[in-house]
Amino acid sequence: MSVALWQQCIDFLRDELPSQQFNTWIRPLQVDGDSGELRLYAPNRFVLDWVNDKYLNRIQELLDDLSQGQAPLVSLLIGSRRVGASPVTAGGPGSGAPSPAPSVTNTPVSPRTQASAPPLRVEQETYPPAENKEDIPAPQRADQASPGSPVIKHTSYLNRSFTFENFVEGKSNQLARAAAWQVADNPKHGYNPLFLYGGVGLGKTHLMHAVGNHLLKKNPAAKIVYLHSERFVADMVKALQMNAINDFKRYYRSVDALLIDDIQFFAKKERSQEEFFHTFNALLEGGQQVILTSDRYPKEIDGLEERLKSRFGWGLTVAVEPPELETRVAILMKKAEQSRIDLPHDAAFFIAQRIRSNVRELEGALKRVIASAHFMGRDITIELIRESLKDLLALQDKLVSIDNIQRTVAEYYKIKIADILSKRRSRSVARPRQVAMALSKELTNHSLPEIGDAFGGRDHTTVLHATRKIAELREIDADIREDYKNLLRTLTT
Numbered sequence: 001m002s003v004a005l006w007q008q009c010i011d012f013l014r015d016e017l018p019s020q021q022f023n024t025w026i027r028p029l030q031v032d033g034d035s036g037e038l039r040l041y042a043p044n045r046f047v048l049d050w051v052n053d054k055y056l057n058r059i060q061e062l063l064d065d066l067s068q069g070q071a072p073l074v075s076l077l078i079g080s081r082r083v084g085a086s087p088v089t090a091g092g093p094g095s096g097a098p099s100p101a102p103s104v105t106n107t108p109v110s111p112r113t114q115a116s117a118p119p120l121r122v123e124q125e126t127y128p129p130a131e132n133k134e135d136i137p138a139p140q141r142a143d144q145a146s147p148g149s150p151v152i153k154h155t156s157y158l159n160r161s162f163t164f165e166n167f168v169e170g171k172s173n174q175l176a177r178a179a180a181w182q183v184a185d186n187p188k189h190g191y192n193p194l195f196l197y198g199g200v201g202l203g204k205t206h207l208m209h210a211v212g213n214h215l216l217k218k219n220p221a222a223k224i225v226y227l228h229s230e231r232f233v234a235d236m237v238k239a240l241q242m243n244a245i246n247d248f249k250r251y252y253r254s255v256d257a258l259l260i261d262d263i264q265f266f267a268k269k270e271r272s273q274e275e276f277f278h279t280f281n282a283l284l285e286g287g288q289q290v291i292l293t294s295d296r297y298p299k300e301i302d303g304l305e306e307r308l309k310s311r312f313g314w315g316l317t318v319a320v321e322p323p324e325l326e327t328r329v330a331i332l333m334k335k336a337e338q339s340r341i342d343l344p345h346d347a348a349f350f351i352a353q354r355i356r357s358n359v360r361e362l363e364g365a366l367k368r369v370i371a372s373a374h375f376m377g378r379d380i381t382i383e384l385i386r387e388s389l390k391d392l393l394a395l396q397d398k399l400v401s402i403d404n405i406q407r408t409v410a411e412y413y414k415i416k417i418a419d420i421l422s423k424r425r426s427r428s429v430a431r432p433r434q435v436a437m438a439l440s441k442e443l444t445n446h447s448l449p450e451i452g453d454a455f456g457g458r459d460h461t462t463v464l465h466a467t468r469k470i471a472e473l474r475e476i477d478a479d480i481r482e483d484y485k486n487l488l489r490t491l492t493t
């Protein structure tokens with residue numbers, strides 16, 4: 001009964017919370033319970049503390065409302081739901097000694113008693129045991145790995161300039177940075193795997209390397225391996241061809257931390273997924289850190305096995321969002337400082353206003369400006385920026401006007417521009433209109449009221465609602481995500 005109530009409760013939370021928050025904090029919670037008690041399992045302490053601080057009171061309120069005052073007692077625990085097992089943490093994988101799971105119990109009468117609860121004590125987290133392990137050699141430590149394996153030569157090294165010090169924090173990446181820092185500073189805490197996801201060029205690789213670099217700083221002998229998922233696949237194929245798959249397994253299981261970038265490339269590569277699955281389990285069981293990145297939320301990677309998707313959720317999954325204007329300015333100032341270039345604030349602001357897509361593009365634009373200043377022996381001014389980024393800015397100005405967006409969206413959805421400007425509310429018109437508004441907000445410098453005016457004299461709150469709605473739908477609706485991506489590409493290339 002309490003589980004059914006929880007389902008209703010999360011429907012409300014899904015509507016109330018921005019999807020990023022919902023995905024990060026509520027979606028990973030597992031649940032079980034009976035009529036008197038509802039047990040929510042957080043994958044780790046970070047999630048537990050956050051849910052406890054920010055959401056538990058609201059959860060309790062919702063449960064009270066939904067059950068008309070008959071809400072079950074809510075316990076917040078660390079670990080994962082076990083069918084037929086009581087929520088205990090073992091003394092380590094394989095040791096059968098149960099000890100009470102650290103938990104927060106919230107009484108329905110006074111949810112606020114949480115605030116004065118003593119600090120939580122986290123013993124150790126449990127992970128479900130690995131499956132199908134018979135064919136896999138036992139994990140070995142770095143010093144036991146077989147030397148000279150033909151498959152390990154190509155492993156990339158860490159980029160030493162991707163550090164926490166060089167990473168500019170802003171609202172868009174605050175959570176991801178905090179999570180990465182936790183992993184770097186306290187790897188045994190159990191945020192394992194750390195899963196960072198978000199669009200291209202937003203700093204996921206940078207953060208991942210920052211963790212690796214920090215781990216190496218603390219222990220220069222640590223074996224930190226970074227590689228792109230395509231490299232993992234290539235190494236595996238090579239190992240199979242060379243009959244060296246056991247070396248491959250040993251190598252990847254011998255690391256202290258395994259950092260794999262862009263794991264969406266595992267999609268549809270079943271043998272690699274299988275191999276990665278076992279490696280992943282072995283590392284987690286051995287307490288070795290895994291950090292993964294992807295361009296989307298793990299559950300939304302098509303062609304990835306369910307068991308992998310679900311395992312990725314055991315740790316901490318956080319989004320990196322596109323940086324807002326202030327952060328873009330701060331990033332430019334930081335990059336200029338690193339290159340020992342005097343970049344006036346108004347010049348940084350001008351570039352940041354015009355280049356909005358991602359940090360990689362922003363860096364590219366700055367490099368061009370710096371090169372021009374250097375060759376021409378001039379200071380960086382807005383005039384110089386206009387000259388050196390002329391083609392880029394002209395292309396943008398030409399392409400990205402609200403008119404152009406409306407025309408492109410109308411063509412794409414095969415509706416009339418007049419429909420977009422009209423007051424019609426049918427879904428076939430309203431959704432494209434919202435998409436066009438969101439694109440106008442993202443791609444032009446117009447204010448919300450100006451965009452509202454250009455869409456048949458609508459209020460700025462309508463535009464705001466549209467941009468939020470589309471941002472949410474892009475997270476949960478593959479069609480809208482695809483449409484938006486296609487339109488962005490058409491409008492900006």
Ligand SMILES: Nc1ncnc2c1ncn2[C@@H]1O[C@H](COP(=O)(O)OP(=O)(O)OP(=O)(O)O)[C@@H](O)[C@H]1O
Binds near residue numbers: 207262359
């Ligand atoms: N917040 C930031 N502060 C400083 N530099 C940043 C920040 N975010 C991104 N960068 C820089 O932007 C560039 C692109 O970042 P990165 O390679 O980490 O992106 P990504 O999200 O991994 O992209 P992709 O999905 O394409 O691999 C790097 O040079 C990185 O240093």
